[in-house]
Amino acid sequence: MGRLLYELGRVDEKTRVANERGSSKAGKSSFSWAWELDGTVEERERGITMDIALQSLSTPQRQVTILDAPGHKDFIPNMISGAAQADCALLVVDAITGEFEAGFDRGGQTREHLLLVRSLGVSQVIVAVNKLDQVNWDPSRFEEICGLLRAFLVQSGFPSSKTSFIPVSAMLGVNLVNCTNTDASALSKWYKGPTLVDLLDKLEPPTREIASPFRLPISNVFKGQSSGTGVTGRICGGVVQVGERLRVLPGDESAIVRLIDVEEQSVPWAAAGTNATLYLTSIDPIHLSIGTVLCLPSDIVPLATVFTARIIVFDIQLPITTGASIELFHHSRDVPATISKLIATLDRASGVVTKKNPRVLTKGISAEVEISLRAGTLSGPALSARPIPLEPFSVNKDMGRILVRRGGETISAGIIVDIIS
Amino acid sequence: MKLVGKYVDKNGAGYVSLRPEDDEDMWHLYNIIQQGDLVRAPAIRRVQNVSATGSTESHRVKLNLTIQVSRVEFSSSGAPSSSADQASSPMGSSSAAPTTTAALHISGPMGAFHTLDIEGNRDVRIEKVDGWDSVALARVEESCVPGRGAEVGAVVCGEGTAAFCLLSQHMTLVTHRISVPIPRKASAPGTSQYEKAMARFYAILYDAFVRHIPYTSPSLRAIVLASPGWVREGVFNAMMVEAGRRGDKTLSKALREKTVKVHVSSAHVHSLVEVLKSPEIVAQLKETKFAREGIVLDKFFKMLGVDEMRAWYGPDHVRLAADRGAIGTLLISDELFRASDPKLRKTYVELVEGVQQKGAEVVMFSSMHESGQQLNQLTGIAAILTFPLDVEVVEAEEREAGEEERRQQETKTLDGGG
Numbered sequence: 001m002g003r004l005l006y007e008l009g010r011v012d013e014k015t016r017v018a019n020e021r022g023s024s025k026a027g028k029s030s031f032s033w034a035w036e037l038d039g040t041v042e043e044r045e046r047g048i049t050m051d052i053a054l055q056s057l058s059t060p061q062r063q064v065t066i067l068d069a070p071g072h073k074d075f076i077p078n079m080i081s082g083a084a085q086a087d088c089a090l091l092v093v094d095a096i097t098g099e100f101e102a103g104f105d106r107g108g109q110t111r112e113h114l115l116l117v118r119s120l121g122v123s124q125v126i127v128a129v130n131k132l133d134q135v136n137w138d139p140s141r142f143e144e145i146c147g148l149l150r151a152f153l154v155q156s157g158f159p160s161s162k163t164s165f166i167p168v169s170a171m172l173g174v175n176l177v178n179c180t181n182t183d184a185s186a187l188s189k190w191y192k193g194p195t196l197v198d199l200l201d202k203l204e205p206p207t208r209e210i211a212s213p214f215r216l217p218i219s220n221v222f223k224g225q226s227s228g229t230g231v232t233g234r235i236c237g238g239v240v241q242v243g244e245r246l247r248v249l250p251g252d253e254s255a256i257v258r259l260i261d262v263e264e265q266s267v268p269w270a271a272a273g274t275n276a277t278l279y280l281t282s283i284d285p286i287h288l289s290i291g292t293v294l295c296l297p298s299d300i301v302p303l304a305t306v307f308t309a310r311i312i313v314f315d316i317q318l319p320i321t322t323g324a325s326i327e328l329f330h331h332s333r334d335v336p337a338t339i340s341k342l343i344a345t346l347d348r349a350s351g352v353v354t355k356k357n358p359r360v361l362t363k364g365i366s367a368e369v370e371i372s373l374r375a376g377t378l379s380g381p382a383l384s385a386r387p388i389p390l391e392p393f394s395v396n397k398d399m400g401r402i403l404v405r406r407g408g409e410t411i412s413a414g415i416i417v418d419i420i421s
Numbered sequence: 422m423k424l425v426g427k428y429v430d431k432n433g434a435g436y437v438s439l440r441p442e443d444d445e446d447m448w449h450l451y452n453i454i455q456q457g458d459l460v461r462a463p464a465i466r467r468v469q470n471v472s473a474t475g476s477t478e479s480h481r482v483k484l485n486l487t488i489q490v491s492r493v494e495f496s497s498s499g500a501p502s503s504s505a506d507q508a509s510s511p512m513g514s515s516s517a518a519p520t521t522t523a524a525l526h527i528s529g530p531m532g533a534f535h536t537l538d539i540e541g542n543r544d545v546r547i548e549k550v551d552g553w554d555s556v557a558l559a560r561v562e563e564s565c566v567p568g569r570g571a572e573v574g575a576v577v578c579g580e581g582t583a584a585f586c587l588l589s590q591h592m593t594l595v596t597h598r599i600s601v602p603i604p605r606k607a608s609a610p611g612t613s614q615y616e617k618a619m620a621r622f623y624a625i626l627y628d629a630f631v632r633h634i635p636y637t638s639p640s641l642r643a644i645v646l647a648s649p650g651w652v653r654e655g656v657f658n659a660m661m662v663e664a665g666r667r668g669d670k671t672l673s674k675a676l677r678e679k680t681v682k683v684h685v686s687s688a689h690v691h692s693l694v695e696v697l698k699s700p701e702i703v704a705q706l707k708e709t710k711f712a713r714e715g716i717v718l719d720k721f722f723k724m725l726g727v728d729e730m731r732a733w734y735g736p737d738h739v740r741l742a743a744d745r746g747a748i749g750t751l752l753i754s755d756e757l758f759r760a761s762d763p764k765l766r767k768t769y770v771e772l773v774e775g776v777q778q779k780g781a782e783v784v785m786f787s788s789m790h791e792s793g794q795q796l797n798q799l800t801g802i803a804a805i806l807t808f809p810l811d812v813e814v815v816e817a818e819e820r821e822a823g824e825e826e827r828r829q830q831e832t833k834t835l836d837g838g839g
Contacts, residue, residue: 040615042651050650051605074649074686222604222614232605289602318726321734323798325691336689338798359812360729374691407695408649408686 002036003170007177008057037068050075052082056263059201065275081219081332085234088124088203089117095132119413124162126199133169137186142167208272213299214238217331218292228258229285232277236398241269247297249389255283291333293389303387304419306372311414319360329403341370392416422446424565425544433552440544445589449564451495456761461487461546464537554770574634575645578652579688583626585633590710592789596633623659636675647683647696693791714792717784730809735800741815747806751776751783754801
């Protein structure tokens with residue numbers, strides 16, 4: 001990723017040299033490009049991405065915001081937060097023999113990631129097969145990986161017309177922007193397709209819910225440079241302008257938009273689909289936290305503690321029972337919840353009820369369930385849970401998607417059907 | 422808890438006098454005292470006297486009060502001194518009023534309501550109206566075993582959040598929570614905001630730890646730091662450095678000797694279940710009740726995954742399985758025994774006794790533990806069967822048996838008529 005930014009002139013020579021020197025000093029010279037996006041001390045020490053990093057780049061026809069998301073299974077919550085803000089996925093897989101298999105086999109992370117992004121509404125995916133130089137640019141290896149992934153992608157519901165595969169080598173910078181330098185000669189013998197930037201340039205932006213009321217789930221809160229509080233997130237619907245008063249939910253507070261930043265430039269307004277940074281005034285930052293939703297005071301998001309959802313159960317070991325304690329993911333927020341009722345199992349294709357009040361949900365089943373949020377404490381009789389802002393899928397697609405995880409494993413994904421209370 | 426006196430005859434009638442000592446004892450009492458019981462404990466009551474002239478005078482009287490319980494409440498504040506177990510009551514209708522102490526004749530408020538706060542180190546006498554059953558007596562016995570207190574202090578933390586928990590045999594107390602906003606790394610140019618926020622988080626966590634985890638107490642067996650990712654390492658290192666800087670030798674010694682770092686998958690309190698399943702903890706706390714509960718519940722869920730026909734839940738289904746003698750392990754939550762309806766309680770007691778007689782294992786879950794909470798969500802009762810039984814087949818059998826009976830009755834009535 002760092003290399004791509006460099007090739008497109010987003011990273012200057014000075015930073016690159018500094019990163020190269022720093023990483024080789026730490027004995028991790030192979031991570032020098034990654035340091036461009038992995039900024040914290042801990043990430044650099046461990047050599048993995050832990051939190052999402054936001055960068056923007058421009059190709060001839062598109063303005064692309066890149067969310068570099070972590071892959072390690074402990075940081076999936078961060079990844080979900082990133083993927084919920086994305087339109088397309090760029091999956092980078094390792095071509096080295098054994099490495100790809102380790103990620104793709106059962107228990108590896110590749111499958112879970114693809115299922116996650118698909119259930120968060122991402123339908124376009126570019127698969128970059130990386131490190132092909134390590135296998136001597138072997139076309140059969142490239143084909144093998146494509147074959148395995150293509151089958152899985154179709155099975156997970158990615159339309160094959162919207163998936164593309166591309167061989168690259170990030171360390172050597174081959175086939176990112178161009179395929180002409182000396183290292184690329186072995187590849188250009190058999191690969192004549194587009195480069196990564198060409199593909200990024202051709203991505204189709206999905207239709208935006210511009211007409212619906214304004215919604216912005218916050219994915220990051222920080223202190224602004226001069227005054228006010230900065231919040232980042234992707235606008236899920238509607239338009240926002242400078243000077244508007246916005247309601248902050250949950251809570252009784254409202255704030256005024258002082259500035260809107262898109263791609264590090266100040267703009268007078270922003271519409272659905274943009275990753276925007278809003279600087280808010282006349283609010284105490286205590287009321288803003290990751291997961292809070294901003295909306296218009298005239299059209300507020302309903303708050304929910306109990307709701308019904310239609311879910312698809314993933315490939316899981318233990319079945320889901322009533323009362324299963326789960327973690328509910330909605331945008332950047334994760335809250336403890338329980339599946340309080342199994343309402344019915346549904347036919348996956350037609351959505352017709354096949355069985356009412358099932359005892360358990362096993363893998364691969366599609367079902368309608370009732371989910372209740374749990375109160376924070378164990379102590380004594382049930383304290384009431386804090387409601388979170390949610391909307392049914394039929395009202396706002398982006399606000400209506402949920403993911404369900406249990407014990408560090410994503411067990412199902414779904415859409416909100418109805419809010420009960 | 423200390424057993425001060427006990428007189429229970431073979432029919433279960435009689436009383437038990439107990440002296441609660443700590444928070445956990447209050448929890449025991451909450452589970453022992455039921456609606457309708459007669460509870461006698463020292464209390465202070467404001468007594469109003471109306472003189473002949475109509476002026477009122479009121480004064481406080483310390484007396485031993487017996488009340489008939491109409492409601493029991495439990496509040497766990499985490500602070501040992503303020504825990505209260507209340508029994509507010511009408512003293513029955515005046516004719517059937519229970520005995521009150523001599524002091525009460527001053528005002529004679531038989532039939533008045535009183536809220537009785539049960540406090541530590543004050544004796545309390547409990548008398549059950551419909552007799553002591555085996556479950557209640559077992560609970561009394563269990564609560565009086567000295568030298569329990571296999572306590573664990575746990576900190577479940579994520580980036581910017583932490584929950585401090587104290588685990589004892591029957592309770593998990595969440596004593597404190599921290600939530601510090603941590604900006605994402607990519608927010609502003611540079612990452613100083615992130616690091617500053619983390620440093621603040623560590624500092625707050627240190628202060629809270631010192632205040633809420635009794636690390637000096639010898640009964641504290643382990644200090645658990647649980648988190649996803651590497652936060653626990655960061656927390657441990659930051660605490661060691663801070664303890665060194667402040668010269669707090671007892672803390673750094675306790676941390677060095679007792680800390681167990683456990684990986685969990687999320688920073689919520691309910692991942693404490695994962696902590697109790699981890700091999701490091703299981704080895705240390707094998708014989709404690711709460712570790713046992715965690716293991717059994719895990720076994721049940723695994724069985725549900727492997728062989729659905731051998732893992733049943735729900736009161737009706739479990740009862741059917743018990744009728745067929747199929748239960749190997751019965752999982753039952755103490756919440757079911759707090760049922761205000763004595764008939765309902767009786768059915769559960771009978772169920773437990775029946776299962777025990779057949780040689781099966783009964784594990785009583787405390788709903789103050791995470792595992793008990795999960796069992797409560799799952800109707801509060803579940804069973805691992807010794808042989809597979811299909812729920813639907815059994816239900817069909819029951820229906821048939823019911824119809825058979827009805828038919829027989831019909832024929833009988835027909836015969837009678839003929």
